[in-house]
Amino acid sequence: MKTIIYPDSQTDLKKYEKLNTDLKIYNKNVQINDTQITKDDTDQTLLEADVIILTQSCINTGKYNLENIKQACEQIREFVDENKTIVFDTPLPPRSVYKMSKVIDDLGIIKDMNLAYITHIDDDTQLIGYSNENTKNLITDLYKDMALKTETTNNIQTAECVPIIQNAYKDTLIALANQTAILSEAITIDLIEAIKLANMNKDINLLNPQPVLHNDIIRDSQEIVNLADEYGEAAQLSQTTRDTNNYVAYHVAYMAEKELYLKEHLAMFETTVAILGITEDPKLITEDNNVSLILIDDFVSRDVDVLVCDDKIPEEIIQKHGAKKITLDEAYEADCIIIMTDDPQFKNLEHDKVQKVVISALPILNKDEFDDKEYSSVGQYRLKKEEML
Template sequence: LRATADLVGAAKESDVMIIIVPTFLDSDNNPDLSIVESVCKNISKGLEKGDFVISECTLPPRTTKEVILPILENSGLNRGEFGLAHCPERTSSGRAIEDITGAYPKVVGGIDKKSTETAEAIYSVINKKGVITTDATTAEAVKVFEGLYRDVNIALANELARVCMELDIDAIEAFEVANTQPYSHIHKPGCGVGGHCIPIYPYFIISPLKTNTELLQVARKINDEMALYTVKLAEDGLEKVGMKLEDSNLLLLGLTYRGGVKETRKSPAIAIINILKNKGAMVFAYDPLLQADVEQFGAKYITLENTKDIDAVIIATDHKEFKVIDWNKLNLRHKILIDGRQIINPKKIIEAGYIYKGIGVNYANRGSA
């Protein structure tokens, strides 16, 4: 195994080719397949009879048959003279090897029976949890649907969390109790959804297909709005000490989309920064994985030892480092904490003298009769 930038040469030397490149969205939220198409064009120039091509990248359903296959056939070979299958990666940032080798069954789907059987033979050697066989389009849909399920259910949790605030009850308590019923799986609410998967995949269905996808669109809207909702919580907290957002210094803890990973794509923290700045606030940020790199996102870098002028803190990422902060020792101008990830014990932070607000958290009424 060796790395090379010569894709055509690599294709000529290889019997099995695996495509795993990102699929982005354009400015109108339509799937941008240009990278996949470019790779396939290079492969087609080196494709030989008997070769086998696998796409592992997440793709809009029908891409393998309607986009990749025609490009590969420009090699002069016809389907049947080479194999083609979609075998979507089912990994999460930070644990790829574990996921690839046995966290979940591998899903494989070929453009024909022989391609499916070949893919099954390859991945059965790698994956300890076994291989599930289907066709290429179904395999594409499976990976996309996994992301859609999470996006819609997170949106439900976020909307119910806001409902709980109006009902003056604690969403965290309500969700935990509801989930004791085996058919209830309400997710955890938060300040938004980020990463290269969940915020992207809905548009693999919304944009290319004619089917009414109102639920998917509403879910995206709800999750995108959580950044603004989080800022509103900060405004409410500042109001309690007689301050306006435009006169305040805010500290954002975490810019990556998820704790423990150094990835900022579609991170709600970046949306929160932009909203705060547009409202006139001065924004500072600290992320243990990014350090001074936070400044490329429009916030001023600060450490937790230099917070004496900070009026409110917003936790946007569930980094483990934030779970062990000694809030009693943190020197702030005003003790206001907005927990966008529910990682801080409300009882302890309130006892430390903080004005505390969380997504759907109503600690005063938690467990009350």
């Protein structure tokens, strides 16, 4: 069997060396390095291929964009017939493969086009969506060494939707925790302990309150809202989820303002605030819907001197938002330190160096170390004796 992989510059070609096939690379516009796979950009290669794998990235600045995969489909369509199988091996929102099949065969000449979509359920399990049984058997065998386990579905749209649902689920659970965390301060409970106890029920799997700073969660949860708008359906839950998780920025700002005023008698415009952590991704993918950047913008609009510590963020982006990039040691000099990500160096602050106030948008699990400090964290209300029962 002859297989062509049509990659872009972001494709990890090394992993495709595991494919059980005679494999070549086709893309006249991409320089190929660090792979043993042969590159052949001739039309004859496309003509002779049994399978064409498309891996173009369809995520641009943190949002889905089908333009790259559409261009690839336009490039190959004259070589596609009922004997070829087209595999879409790249994250796509639901109905994208269907739309691309119309790009390949806009006249509907191919009655039963052989199509497959590859995604993942978890780190060990790949999911293959297929258009017919022949495609199922062919691609399952082709991809058998690409994951420890393989699941299949005969509905490609279903496969496309799985990671969207998974990430929307995470976003919704976090929104529940964040909303309850804000309420917990009014009704004086330790939400983190409440969640721990609630999770003793095997049917419950609550998450702790936290900022949502993984782009895939934000992107896919928002995609449900986008799809609902496109197809004229309602998506109030997903929209509320996104709004709730973005509101965490303003709640953290309120917590900082309250602690600084009540404990240090400082108005916000008199203070310096150090924000630790901007993204949980390896790099900042987009500035949209980023809770840490929303927080920075809110402080800067109120004339607060904002310092930012995150090695993954270019200094020019931090400066664009009106803040200054610093090291962790410099953060200890601030009036208020705000922890926004799960980075170990931020979670394990040297509490002896803390000057005034620590605010955490995540639970402080070593909170006993901060008993002699002015601190507050989302979901961990510090009970006063007169409020305890």
